[in-house]
Amino acid sequence: xxxxxxxxxxxLHGSFRKNFDLIKDVYDTFTNAGIEVIAPSVSxxxxxxxxxxxLANDQSKDPRVAELLYLKKLSELGPEGFSYYINPNGRLxxxxxxxxxxxQLTNTRCILMEKLADHPxxxxxxxxxxxxxxxxxxxxxxxxxxxxxxxxxxxxxxxxQDFILHGSIIAVGSMVVxxxxxxxxxxxxxxxxxxxxxxxxxxxxxxxxKVKRNERLAEALKREVSEETGLDCKIEESIxxxxxxxxxxxxxxxxxxxxxxxxxxxxxxxxxxxxxAEQHIWIPPTAALKELDIEPNAKxxxxxxxxxHKRLA
Numbered sequence: 001x002x003x004x005x006x007x008x009x010x011x012l013h014g015s016f017r018k019n020f021d022l023i024k025d026v027y028d029t030f031t032n033a034g035i036e037v038i039a040p041s042v043s044x045x046x047x048x049x050x051x052x053x054x055l056a057n058d059q060s061k062d063p064r065v066a067e068l069l070y071l072k073k074l075s076e077l078g079p080e081g082f083s084y085y086i087n088p089n090g091r092l093x094x095x096x097x098x099x100x101x102x103x104q105l106t107n108t109r110c111i112l113m114e115k116l117a118d119h120p121x122x123x124x125x126x127x128x129x130x131x132x133x134x135x136x137x138x139x140x141x142x143x144x145x146x147x148x149x150x151x152x153x154x155x156x157x158x159x160x161q162d163f164i165l166h167g168s169i170i171a172v173g174s175m176v177v178x179x180x181x182x183x184x185x186x187x188x189x190x191x192x193x194x195x196x197x198x199x200x201x202x203x204x205x206x207x208x209x210k211v212k213r214n215e216r217l218a219e220a221l222k223r224e225v226s227e228e229t230g231l232d233c234k235i236e237e238s239i240x241x242x243x244x245x246x247x248x249x250x251x252x253x254x255x256x257x258x259x260x261x262x263x264x265x266x267x268x269x270x271x272x273x274x275x276x277a278e279q280h281i282w283i284p285p286t287a288a289l290k291e292l293d294i295e296p297n298a299k300x301x302x303x304x305x306x307x308x309h310k311r312l313a
Contacts, residue, residue, distance in 0.1 A: 008138050009077050011039045011070075011099070015093040015178050016053035016084030020045060023086055026113075026131045030084075033135035036198075038081075039073040052095070071102055078199050082109040082144045084134070090117025105163060107142055116186040120219070122160055125150045172220045173208035173261035173298065175239060175305050176229070178282060180269045189284040190306075193271065194292065195228065195262075196279040203289070205298040206261065217248065221262055229280070230272030236263035240304050243298060 010030055019077035019171035021087050023153040027037050034197065043056040060066050074083070083103050086097060097119055103110050104121070112128050124147035126230045129137070138143055148212060194204045207228050218235055225233045244257040271280050281292070285306050288294065294302065 007036055007080065007202055008034070009020065009036045009038050009081035009198075011038060011073050011077060011081070011083050012086060013083055013096045015096065016040075016045065017048065017051060017057070018093070019086055019088060020053070022088065026084070026086055029131045029135050030148060033057065033298060035138055035141045038076055045255075052263055055311075067098075068103040071099065074103065074106060074108055077108060077249075080143060080201060083179055084131075085110065085112040086131075086235075087112055087114050087116070090105075090114040092116065092119050104160065109147065111144065122153070122156045124148060124157070124160075125153070131269060146165075148269070168256045168258055170211040171208055171257060171259050172211055172216075172217055172224060173206045173259055174221055174225050174233065174264045175261060175301060176207055176231070176264055176266055178235065178269060179265040180267055182269065191282040191285060192288065192302075193266070194281055194283065194288060194294070194298075195273065195277040196281075197277045199276065200295040200298075202278070203294045203295040205295045206301060208261070209258075209276075217260060221264060225266075228274055228276055231268060233266050236265060237281045239301055242300065245249050255297065259297055263305070281294050 007297065011173060012026060012030075013021055016023065023040070024042055025087070027040075027042050030037050040055065041057050045053050047054040047057045047061070049063050051059070052066070052106050054061055054066070059069055085100065088091075100110060100119070100121055101257070102108075110127060110265050111131060112123065112124065114125060115128050126145050126148040128147065135137065138158075178191045178193070182191075193207065195207055196202060207225055209220075209224045209228070210219065215223075221235055222233060225231055239261045241258065241260040244259065269282060273280060283287075283292070285302060289299070289302055289306065
């Protein structure tokens with residue numbers, strides 16, 4: 001049985017008005033199997049607007065805003081995550097059909113409870129699973145069942161691939177180096193800060209994240225360090241810029257991610273983590289490379305830092 005070291009995440013889709021009790025049952029089934037359902041949050045139905053159901057914990061009563069906030073959760077799925085469509089009798093409904101289109105355009109793995117009966121969408125093979133069977137598969141294997149491209153549908157798959165929203169995602173990473181009042185012996189490595197995060201499958205990584213639209217790299221570096229750790233930093237030299245490693249276990253076909261990583265100095269060691277991280281550690285870089293489970297992209301940066309940019313006290 002897999003131990004789900006990399007957290008499998010899921011967003012549930014379906015008609016809250018018609019199938020809310022079933023959605024809650026699926027939520028419980030997945031949660032008990034260790035699948036993290038990041039949307040919806042189970043709460044009570046408190047109202048309805050033109051057929052659109054409002055939940056007690058909705059951030060907005062405007063259906064358009066509520067739907068966009070729901071879709072935003074797709075960006076938090078990560079490479080281990082998937083969307084699950086609860087469509088009894090094969091029927092999706094209007095909102096779920098819209099969500100399926102967004103999923104396909106963003107290359108999100110889609111799995112359905114029933115074969116589609118009211119929709120002409122192309123769905124990969126191996127994509128129809130009952131909730132309990134799917135939960136058992138994930139519990140046993142530690143990941144969702146992979147899609148299968150049937151030989152007689154390869155041309156349809158290729159057509160769909162042409163519609164996927166390609167583009168480059170720029171992510172900044174910070175090798176946070178301790179320049180606090182901590183005393184170091186001559187020749188001793190200054191400690192660096194690493195964080196363990198859900199987005200990297202509960203592995204350690206450097207502090208960082210996506211560059212926002214119209215944001216400069218330096219601004220993004222300082223913002224990410226501040227948001228994730230509560231620390232102010234001074235940006236030092238660049239370590240590296242590279243394309244995401246295809247064999248990293250996080251690579252997604254059709255998505256081009258570029259990492260640009262820098263050394264940053266901090267004058268304090270007190271870290272206040274936000275919701276993205278679950279743990280942090282101050283550790284000498286050489287020890288980190290030997291002792292910690294570090295995601296492959298960050299491991300490249302750490303090795304280059306040790307080879308070329310190691311800071312000595």
